[in-house]
Amino acid sequence: MPLRERFLADLLTNRHNRTILDRWDRLALPDGWLVAGCLFQSVWNLRMGRAPESDIKDYDLFYFDGQDLTRETEQRVQARVDEVLGDLGIQIEAINQARVHLWYEEDFGHPYEALTCSRDGIERFLVPSTCVGVRPGEIYAPYGLESLYAGTLAMNPLTPHRDLFEAKAASYQRRWPWLTIVSPE
Numbered sequence: 001m002p003l004r005e006r007f008l009a010d011l012l013t014n015r016h017n018r019t020i021l022d023r024w025d026r027l028a029l030p031d032g033w034l035v036a037g038c039l040f041q042s043v044w045n046l047r048m049g050r051a052p053e054s055d056i057k058d059y060d061l062f063y064f065d066g067q068d069l070t071r072e073t074e075q076r077v078q079a080r081v082d083e084v085l086g087d088l089g090i091q092i093e094a095i096n097q098a099r100v101h102l103w104y105e106e107d108f109g110h111p112y113e114a115l116t117c118s119r120d121g122i123e124r125f126l127v128p129s130t131c132v133g134v135r136p137g138e139i140y141a142p143y144g145l146e147s148l149y150a151g152t153l154a155m156n157p158l159t160p161h162r163d164l165f166e167a168k169a170a171s172y173q174r175r176w177p178w179l180t181i182v183s184p185e
Helices: 003-011 015-020 038-045 071-090 100-108 118-123 146-148 160-177
Strands: 031-036 058-062 092-096 134-135 138-142
Touching: 003 015, 003 038, 003 058, 003 138, 003 146, 015 031, 015 038, 015 058, 015 071, 015 100, 015 134, 031 038, 038 058, 058 118, 071 092, 118 134
Parallel strands: 058 092
Antiparallel strands: 031 058, 031 134, 134 138
């Protein structure tokens, strides 16, 4: 089975991912994507023989609305997401990628350039093997899927924040000991 098909099959074994994608049209997210941990952690959980939903803290939805950068509008979008998906009993966070540059440095201690679309945000996760997003009929994996399945954790040159990378990689390796950390030079 080609890797993209395997990835889709694996992430859909997580019942929450499947339900989110089944209800996608009701979310009405501009440039919307289901991203990150709920996807790659489902794959890693399967490799460990665990339930695909095990220890997934939250489910992230990226969208892009460059016309309205207010926190209030983002909160209204979150309320709609909660209305559509609240029965799942999981934490789901909707994040307007057009606003990230406004709060990232305060939250994480590093500047963050303004993005032009949700894909830009997916490309900037700290670890390239985790840079994945899906929506019905589409997978976005700008660095491919090979390193995700190989369990290779390297620092993303687009976000060369060594302190954040090392903390994130160590956190992943504690939960999935088979992962390999490639130390930044």
